[in-house]
Amino acid sequence: MEYGAFLDSITNAEHDMMIGAWGTVTADADYGLYPMFHSSNFGMTGNRTFYANDEVDELLVLGRQETDEGERLNIYKRAQEIIIEEAPLVPLYHTEHLAGLRDEVEGFWIHPSSLYYLRDVTIQ
Structure with a gap:
């Protein structure tokens, strides 16, 4: 659909x-x-x-x-x-958050709420 x-x-x-x-x-x-x-x-x-x-x-x-x-x-x-x-719904939860990064990217992390934290990101 x-x-x-x-x-x-x-x-x-x-x-x-x-x-x-x-x-x-x-x-x-x-x-x-x-x-x-x-x-x-x-x-x-x-x-x-x-x-x-x-x-x-x-x-x-x-x-x-x-x-x-x-x-x-x-x-x-x-x-x-x-x-x-x-039980109006069946909750599903996933703990793996995926992001594709180049090897040169450092300091990137994903919060458990799925937000990307970019403050400390550097490219080496």
Whole structure:
């Protein structure tokens, strides 16, 4: 399927199953959970499984508002436990990030969030 048609299809819930990708480039639970699992984000904004759970919605809003890091961690932990139990999707994770570099390039590395760090790159 052409990619634009694919996006239209999953935005309009015309799929039984799909493969997609999402990375938490902010290293914060909100970015990884709120777009993908809050019921206000059906379709293109992230919740392509059209998952809806009132308790998860409430927890994700609370997580955004909580300033105590320990309590925030508990809120997101509970939300993830519910999401995993209900399994609206099957998460896949890969630890190998690939980048083609010439032998002369030094100091390049890829953060686990898939971001390229170029600050210390030199060409020898």
